[in-house]
Amino acid sequence: MSKKTETARDTQRLTDGLQRGEADAQEEFLRQYAPHAFRLIVQITANTQDAEELTQDTLLRAMQQIQRYDPQQASLETWVKHIAYRLTLNHLRKRPAPLLTLDSDNELFTEAEEEALQRAFAEADDERTELLQQALDDLPPDELTLINLFYYEDLPLAEIAFITEAPPGTVATRLHRIRKKLYHLILKQQQQ
Template sequence: MEQVTENLIRDLQHHQPAACQWLLKTYGPAVYRMIQRIVVCREDAEEVYQDVFVKALRGIEGFNRSQSSFATWLKSIAYHESLNFVRGKRPGIISMDDGCWGIDEMGEPEDALQNEQTIRQLEKALDRLPPHEQAVVSMFYYDNMSLADIAFVTGSNTSTVGSQLSRIRKKLYRMIKKAEV
């Protein structure tokens, strides 16, 4: 894949249409999923998606393989464009489906109901987080990104991201416990 990526980058620098199509086909779905978790409205997410790839194509000369992988570089652009859009419009919301948090339904109806309630409480708590915190949670738990990749995307260092995740988890726990009272 690395050789393909190097060839892709060279072709993108030379404005090859086939390279642009391959870029969208290969990286587009992951980039769009990241955007959509921050920018909820489909039409707005599509607008940001286009902006991300225009910015990436214009800035391809600035890509530095020693700083990050190409996918991480694209996600960094998507992250910043999404946050800038949300800051200009309205607070963002992460829409998580039931399976992404690893909560398995139990065989008993009471357990399934409890899991469903827990998921709803978690989603409500996530909705109340600032967009930046929503994005960090999404990248770590949903995209399975490493702390180092999240640090690159957010412009932080790895220990800061680890601390942020710890604080966010505690904040979510407090929000859920407060809602149960």
């Protein structure tokens, strides 16, 4: 039996148990998926207390809605992240969004040369990394999540599309735009 088949069977057993409300299945679900959900949420909120509450909301929602999970569409982990993503963004919409310090003149969004972008992001020295970290702090939550899912979680575009409810092509376009934005942010910081 392949590992993939075994995983699918385990997932099926787990979701069946959750549907029946079995305590063992719930415990196993929490053990496996709470860290994933928390990690994604805390990356967006950067607040432990909010992240824990939202993680609880996410897992509760997932267990309540487990009958809607379709293994053909996404893995259980991706599905849980999708719930976490939506709940977190909904939560953040109820609060003032972080201050965006970008100028939005036309220069910011003119076509930057891809080569320049690649050079800028390829040089992983300390100074560039620090500049990028500051730039990341200025991104709105949805863009920060997208960048995290793509570069940090290393998820395929299809999974990111599922989590963020956008077509894969749109995800790619948004990633491209965020890279440009980061590029101009670090240029601006360097000028200062």
